[in-house]
Amino acid sequence: MANIEKRGEGRYRLTVFVRYDENGKQVRERKTVSAKNVTEAKKMLTQFEADILGGTYVRPEKMTLSKFYDDWLHKYAEDVYAYDTIRSHKLHLINRILPAFGHKKLSDIKTIHVVNLIETMKKPGSRMDGGEGPCSTSSIRNMHKAFTSVMGLAKQWGLVRENPCDGAKPPPMKRTRTEVNYDVETINRIAECIKRESLEKQVLFWVAFITSARQGEICALEEKHVLKEQQAIYFEQSLTEVVGEGIKIKSIKNNLEGAAAIPTGLMDMIDDLLRQRRKEKMVMRDKWLYPETIFVFADETGKPRRPDSISQWWNRFLKRYNLPYMRFHDLRHFSITYLIEKNVPMKSISDRARHARIDTTMNLYGHKIIDVDRLAASHFDSFLPPKSVDK
Structure with a gap:
């Protein structure tokens, strides 16, 4: 038998009745814990009771x-x-x-x-x-x-x-801070060069730039995450490589799942890429490594691309076309900065980046927000008299 008693804001006392002593008096174990709500406190009570009954409680x-x-x-x-x-x-x-x-x-x-x-x-x-x-x-x-x-x-x-x-x-x-030239000219140069790459690499770049997704999140995308009717991509997991264990799928950073809308043109490209993946699966048959799913970015056996292999390709791509150096992860910063410069509401940008709080976005990109705000302030110059020139 066990119960919970609220002891203050966010504080609960857990009580477990263990047995009766030789005088018929109840013997209890108690402890006070911090919990967000009664539901969380009940979970703690269940564990507390299990530890006591299992003899592992100290x-x-x-x-x-x-x-x-x-x-x-x-x-x-x-x-x-x-x-x-x-x-x-x-x-x-x-x-x-x-x-x-x-x-x-x-x-x-x-x-x-x-x-x-x-x-x-x-x-x-x-x-x-x-x-x-x-x-x-x-x-x-x-x-x-x-x-x-x-x-x-x-x-x-x-x-x-x-x-x-x-x-x-x-x-x-x-x-x-790594200085990367976040301007439209650089975007246009990359966009022109990426056209010469394979379909998979083109989709890889555009997904990274348009959705501001992290590298591991992109690698973990499956066919089910492509929401064609909603014209969006849903991010709910990430891929990592564990030494000695191989590729592992884990929850997304901060457990902040979410969808990012994408343009029709990119959805069409993803459709073409998935059609290619399905053909590869039919050819490989029992040699396909993941029978239950199709990863968007994968080799001919269905094995998803590793995050480090994407970085390796990206570095070769930049050198091949004499583009300024930036990490593949910088495309995330590139994307967010581009949206700030387009005056997209900060709450929308923060949600799209899947930051835990909007102040995270503000702290990371505050310098760019100031630049945009300074540009906005310049529009009021026409109302003010010009600066006088001393004779």
Whole structure:
């Protein structure tokens, strides 16, 4: 028997009745957790009850970081994070965080411990690869993300009152902006050159530029994602290559699925490409690697193109036609910037880019928005007197 009691905004107390003692009194286990709503709290209660009845529950005051790591990995991370994120988090947890704090009780881990670990990583000789220099800023930040994830879950499950990582800020990442000439002339030059490529490569470019989709999302497109009646493409998954395991399909970044409308001309090209894929499937028969589906971008056996193979083709394409260097991923930025310059509403652009929040779009492309706004302001010059010239 178990129940939930609301204890405040976003706080719920979970109670599981374990047994009766020798005096006939109920023996209960309780813990207070953070949850968005009652539905989420009920899921936590189900897991809490299962842990108690299964004999795997450890009281919060006795739970060590090493013990909790297994719960974080199998009851949370594997369901929430993509493969690459889990691999990165495990690298830092197993090689750096657990050796230092694994023996500690969760409640004994304080902000100063995280601060000291960050400072240690800034010192020469702290690299895990044996290098003489300090850890890179990105490595420190990734360690902090892993530690924050584990301790954040401990807080959510009511095992600690606060996340000690919140008060220990990692060094800021120095962002370097790749200068790419985002202008109509460059678009037109690429558009002319891409006509000389195969149909698949033409469709690949136009899907990337028109939908602003990410590379892995494009590689994962299947025939079912082409919505002919709605004149759109639906993005719901992404493709990655796992070392030792091959190609894997994962959920889209931030789980933000969505459709992007496309022009009739591109839909016609995709139709032609899919017709070609269906013919290849008929020829290959039992040698077709994915009997249940057809990937839009694939080889003659139906195997989807890898993201890195697209980058390799793109680099060769740019060199072949003496085009300015840009990453294939830059087509996403190219697309968003182009829409900003065409004064498309920012909410529409953010939705199309599948950013989690509109302020993400504003932060990433604020400099371009200012340029467009400056152009808009210039239209009012005619109302104002010209600048006087000193004699």
